[in-house]
Amino acid sequence: MNDSTSPPSGPLALGGSVWFQAGQQTLGGAARIALLAAIRDTGSITGAAKAVGMSYKGAWDAIDAMNNLAGEPLVVRSTGGKGGGGTTLTPRAIRLIDTFHAIEREHRRFLERAGAAIDGFGGDWALLGRIGLRMSARNQLYGTVVSVVRGAVNDEVSIALPGGHTIVAVVTCESTETLGLAPGSAALALVKASSVVLVAGDGVPMRLSARNQLQGVVGVIRRGAVNAEVAVELPGGAVIVGVVTDGSVDALGLAVGQPATAVFKASSVILGVSG
Structure with missing residues (x-):
């Protein structure tokens, strides 16, 4: 690969x-x-x-x-x-x-003047643009399009994350065209925390209908009166958050430092591009 x-x-x-x-x-x-x-x-x-x-x-x-x-x-x-x-x-x-x-x-x-005057300005400018985005989706994962499989109505777009994981999204053909999604282009994958299912352990990929299974380690658990917000740290530094009940946290044995897998459907991924 x-x-x-x-x-x-x-x-x-x-x-x-x-x-x-x-x-x-x-x-x-x-x-x-x-x-x-x-x-x-x-x-x-x-x-x-x-x-x-x-x-x-x-x-x-x-x-x-x-x-x-x-x-x-x-x-x-x-x-x-x-x-x-x-x-x-x-x-x-x-x-x-x-x-x-x-x-x-x-x-x-x-940009030409700033690029010439400030060391490392290019990377910092792009990062500032991504940080400045405001949206309701809790999970915002930045990566690179590696493939686009065209369909009659929908396309399947694969986004490679810096740590080696790949996210698959299903979007309309029109969205692929409008966003200019193509191998090598940068894209932002948005996933609501409520769409993420958490699975304890780091076993081999499970046989599930959900295409996305991102394995990592539990970094933070924030408990509420009914639900808990669980942050799973992925290789490469990305973090994906899921919201589950407090009872599920206990039943699954989720704990900081323990392996966990974040699972979500390709249809739950929204793709965005800058500009």
């Missing part, structure tokens, strides 16, 4: 991305702005979606989201008429494209 999480042999390059927000919601990043620009250039949703490598439905979903988050139309579709109909951008959308590109240029210059 290849270790896809090994550091590259070449020099590290500094990267980053820009996106617009409306309140706490992301209005759009480079992919959505590229879609707007393609609509401007082609006057067609079909042509724009093809130009940016997006499905027709995915393009309209993105447009609907942008229209809603902007609080006003950015894309307007007309049908019939002398010109045969088509798709156009509002003046606000055209300004948004220009503004994004201007900010992106300044952002790139900032």
Whole structure:
């Protein structure tokens, strides 16, 4: 098995991305702005979606989201008429494209200056971005996509963690496309603590329908009135947390320092990417 999480042999390059927000919601990043620009250039949703490598439905979903988050139309579709109909951008959308590109240029210059001035800035900048994410899922595991098995409706995406474990997620084909998931790309796997089943011991992989079985050692047990939060430390430093009853902790003999396996279904994994 290849270790896809090994550091590259070449020099590290500094990267980053820009996106617009409306309140706490992301209005759009480079992919959505590229879609707007393609609509401007082609006057067609079909042509724009093809130009940016997006499905027709995915393009309209993105447009609907942008229209809603902007609080006003950015894309307007007309049908019939002398010109045969088509798709156009509002003046606000055209300004948004220009503004994004201007900010992106300044952002790139900032990263170039920072990368030259601060030792190790590239790795720290990426880590700060991940730390700054706020979400309800208790478990946030960062890794690298190692394979994507395509299906008619859903795809199976495997994410390698730094310690050697691999997480499998089942997502829609559209999500794979929209997120740009491909071998070698970075991804964040989100799993709610309530979706994690804990098994005592470190035996061989069990015959279960759940695809993900991550073996580690119990690091912390936080008991409550009814439930307990159990943190399992994985090789490589990652931690995955499960919520079980206090009775289950006692029945399983879970204790700090003892081996345990965190089990969860591939359908319980949500994948995210930055930018």
